Amino acid sequence: MTKLLYYPGCTLKADAQHFEESAMCALKELGFELQELERWNCCGTVFSLATDNTMFHLAPLRNLLRTREEGGDKLFTLCSMCYNTLKRANKLFNEDPEKNDKVRKAMYEEAIAYDGKTQTLHLLSLLRDEVGFDTLKNKIGKGLNGIKLAPYYGCMLLRPDGLGVDNMEHPRVFEDLIRAMGAEAADFPFRAECCGSYQTAQQPEIVAERTRLIIGSARKCGADAVAVSCPLCAFNLDQRQAIAARLHSDFELMPVLYITECLCLALGIEFKEPWKAFHYAPVDAVIRKMEKKA
Amino acid sequence: MSKKQEQVSVFIMGKKFMVPAASTIMSALEYSGFQLKRGVGCREGFCGACATVYRLKDDFKIRTGLACQTVVQEGMLIAQIPFVPAVKPVYDISKLEPTITIFKQLYPETFRCLGCNTCSKACPQDIRVMDYINAVERGDLAKAAELSYDCIRCGMCALRCPAEIGQFNVAILAQRLYGSCLAPKSKEMIERVEQIRKGQFNEEMAAIKATDKAALKKMYYERDIEPGESV
Numbered sequence: 001m002t003k004l005l006y007y008p009g010c011t012l013k014a015d016a017q018h019f020e021e022s023a024m025c026a027l028k029e030l031g032f033e034l035q036e037l038e039r040w041n042c043c044g045t046v047f048s049l050a051t052d053n054t055m056f057h058l059a060p061l062r063n064l065l066r067t068r069e070e071g072g073d074k075l076f077t078l079c080s081m082c083y084n085t086l087k088r089a090n091k092l093f094n095e096d097p098e099k100n101d102k103v104r105k106a107m108y109e110e111a112i113a114y115d116g117k118t119q120t121l122h123l124l125s126l127l128r129d130e131v132g133f134d135t136l137k138n139k140i141g142k143g144l145n146g147i148k149l150a151p152y153y154g155c156m157l158l159r160p161d162g163l164g165v166d167n168m169e170h171p172r173v174f175e176d177l178i179r180a181m182g183a184e185a186a187d188f189p190f191r192a193e194c195c196g197s198y199q200t201a202q203q204p205e206i207v208a209e210r211t212r213l214i215i216g217s218a219r220k221c222g223a224d225a226v227a228v229s230c231p232l233c234a235f236n237l238d239q240r241q242a243i244a245a246r247l248h249s250d251f252e253l254m255p256v257l258y259i260t261e262c263l264c265l266a267l268g269i270e271f272k273e274p275w276k277a278f279h280y281a282p283v284d285a286v287i288r289k290m291e292k293k294a
Numbered sequence: 295m296s297k298k299q300e301q302v303s304v305f306i307m308g309k310k311f312m313v314p315a316a317s318t319i320m321s322a323l324e325y326s327g328f329q330l331k332r333g334v335g336c337r338e339g340f341c342g343a344c345a346t347v348y349r350l351k352d353d354f355k356i357r358t359g360l361a362c363q364t365v366v367q368e369g370m371l372i373a374q375i376p377f378v379p380a381v382k383p384v385y386d387i388s389k390l391e392p393t394i395t396i397f398k399q400l401y402p403e404t405f406r407c408l409g410c411n412t413c414s415k416a417c418p419q420d421i422r423v424m425d426y427i428n429a430v431e432r433g434d435l436a437k438a439a440e441l442s443y444d445c446i447r448c449g450m451c452a453l454r455c456p457a458e459i460g461q462f463n464v465a466i467l468a469q470r471l472y473g474s475c476l477a478p479k480s481k482e483m484i485e486r487v488e489q490i491r492k493g494q495f496n497e498e499m500a501a502i503k504a505t506d507k508a509a510l511k512k513m514y515y516e517r518d519i520e521p522g523e524s525v
Contacts, residue, residue, distance in 0.1 A: 008432075010431055010432040013432040013433055013434065014394060014432065014433055039422075039425060040428070041407075041409050041424060041425065041428040042407060042408075042409050042428055042431060044408075044409065055408055055410050055456070056408060058408065058409050058410050058411065059407075059408060059409025059410075060409075062409055062411070106410065107411070109411065109414065109415050
C-alpha cells in the first residue's frame with residue numbers, strides 16, 4: 001500500500017462525500033491509501049488574480065506548508081478547484097519574488113518556513129503516470145464494455161496552460177481513462193465548455209442553460225452518463241438539471257457520475273447505497289447497466 | 295524590604311507610568327492609579343475579561359494577552375479591551391441540528407475566512423483559531439469543539455479578523471452542538487439525574503442545608519471527589 005498525503009477540501013466533506021469515498025475505495029484496490037493531512041484549511045477556493053491581494057494566497061500556501069510539516073513533498077487532491085488553487089499559489093510563491101517575500105512575512109508565526117517544494121498531484125495524473133492506463137486496463141479487463149461515457153473536463157483541470165493535468169486544447173487523459181475502464185468515450189464537443197461555475201450561487205438560471213447545452217450534447221453523442229471529476233461541475237451539471245427541466249419541457253435528465261464512481265464499478269467494487277442520495281438525476285438504471293458489464 | 299524595587303516605564307493609553315518590573319499588566323494599571331471596573335474579572339487567567347493589546351519597544355508586532363497573566367516589559371504600550379462587540383444571534387439549542395447548515399444561517403460570515411491566521415496569532419490562549427473555523431466550515435464540529443476548548447471569549451480573534459468573523463461565538467455554538475448532540479452520553483449522568491428526579495437525595499440535601507458553615511467547609515474538603523473510582 002502506497003500512502004498518499006491527501007488534501008480533501010471542504011466540498012468532499014460536505015456535498016461530494018461520495019466522491020471521496022468512491023476515490024478511496026478505488027484507490028485502495030489499486031494499492032494506494034489516502035492519508036488525510038492532520039491539519040488543513042480552506043484551499044482559497046479560487047486563485048485570486050488581483051495584484052494587491054497577497055492575503056488570498058496564504059490559505060493554499062499554508063496547506064502546502066502543512067504537507068512539508070507532515071514530512072511529505074506531494075499533496076494528493078481530488079477536487080479540481082483545490083488542485084488549481086494549490087498549484088497556482090505554489091507557482092506564484094516560486095516565481096514572484098515580491099509576493100514570495102510578502103507571504104513569507106505574513107506567515108511568521110508558523111513553526112517552519114515554507115520552501116515551495118510541495119507538488120500538487122491530481123487523481124487523473126496519478127492514474128495516468130503512476131498506475132498507468134495499460135496496467136489499469138489489464139487489471140480491469142472487459143470492465144464497462146458497452147457503456148458510453150461523456151468525459152467532462154470543465155476548466156480547472158486544464159487551465160492555465162502548463163499547470164493543468166493535460167494539454168489545454170487537446171486533452172485526452174479522461175478519454176484514455178474511460179477506455180482503460182473498458183467503456184467507450186463519447187466524442188463530446190462540449191467536454192471543456194464552461195459549466196457556469198459560481199454563477200450557480202447568484203444566477204442559477206445561467207448555469208441551468210449551460211447544463212442543458214452540455215447534457216444535450218452528451219445525449220446526442222449517445223452517452224449513458226456524463227463523467228466528471230470536479231465537484232462544482234458535478235453540482236452544476238447534476239443539480240441544475242432541475243431548473244433546466246423546469247425551463248424546458250423537452251429536457252431529459254441524464255445521470256452525472258464522478259469518474260471514481262465509474263472506476264469503482266469497473267473494478268467490480270459495489271456502488272454504495274448512500275452515494276445515490278447525493279445525485280439529482282437518477283443513477284439506478286445506469287448503475288445496474290454498468291454492474292452487469294463489470 | 296529595604297532595597298528599592300526595580301521599576302520599568304510603560305505607556306498606558308499613551309501616558310507614561312513607572313511601575314514595578316515584576317508586575318502584571320493588571321497590577322501595573324492599579325499601581326498607576328487606575329480603578330478597574332470593566333476589563334477585570336477572576337484575576338487567575340480563566341475568565342477572559344482582561345484582554346489587553348500591547349506592543350513592545352522597537353517591535354512592529356501587535357501582541358495580545360490577559361492583563362492578569364502578562365508581565366510588563368520596559369517600553370510596553372498598553373491598551374485594555376474590556377468588551378468586544380461581536381455577532382451573537384439568539385437561538386434555541388434544543389431545536390438545532392449539528393450540521394453545517396446551522397452555521398450558514400446563524401454565522402454566515404464564518405465562510406468568509408481567508409486563511410490569514412491572524413486570529414490564531416491574536417489568541418492569548420494559543421488556540422489554533424483558524425483551524426477550528428476551518429473545521430466548522432467543513433462541518434467537523436467534534437474537531438471544532440476540541441480545538442476551541444480552551445477559549446475564554448476574550449474576543450481578540452474577532453477584533454483582528456479581516457473577514458469580520460466572530461470566532462469565539464462560533465466556537466460556543468460548535469461546543470454546544472457537540473455537547474448536546476454528538477458527544478457520547480454518560481450512562482452514570484443519566485442514572486444520577488433520574489435518581490435526583492425521584493428524590494433519592496432530598497433528605498441528604500436538607501441535612502446539608504441545615505449544616506453550619508464550619509462543618510460544611512470540613513465536609514467539602516473531606517469529600518470523595520470520584521466516589522468508587524479512587525485506587
